[in-house]
Amino acid sequence: MESFRVRLEACDPARGRFRAYRINAGTDLLGDWLVDVTYGRIGSRGRTVRYVAADEADARKIVRHCLQRRATAPRRIGVGYQLREIDDPGRWASIDDHEAGGGCMHRDFGQDRASATER
Numbered sequence: 001m002e003s004f005r006v007r008l009e010a011c012d013p014a015r016g017r018f019r020a021y022r023i024n025a026g027t028d029l030l031g032d033w034l035v036d037v038t039y040g041r042i043g044s045r046g047r048t049v050r051y052v053a054a055d056e057a058d059a060r061k062i063v064r065h066c067l068q069r070r071a072t073a074p075r076r077i078g079v080g081y082q083l084r085e086i087d088d089p090g091r092w093a094s095i096d097d098h099e100a101g102g103g104c105m106h107r108d109f110g111q112d113r114a115s116a117t118e119r
Helices: 056-069 073-077 093-097 113-117
Strands: 001-014 017-027 033-041 049-053 082-087
Touching: 001 056, 017 056, 033 056, 049 056
Parallel strands: none
Antiparallel strands: 001 017, 001 082, 017 033, 033 049
């Protein structure tokens, strides 16, 4: 599956917020597009929701929608998500889109992609 993968974390010990969020997108063995969203407390197994998309464009829309929702975290939960890992060879979550006003990524995510995977 693995056409796109991102892992985000939101931590605020003072508020007891230790959240993890992961998105994996790609095709299965039959060629169907799947988007798996896993979320929960950091270190726990979390809950996974699987979306089946009609094609790659729909899968990209699902991913973009999920990332846009994470970008509103500071307003909703009081702490922003930080990019911890990204594997995005097809530029599904382009930081350039955010800078152009597309709103795909929160500014906290806008760090160098290479350094995000080194953590």
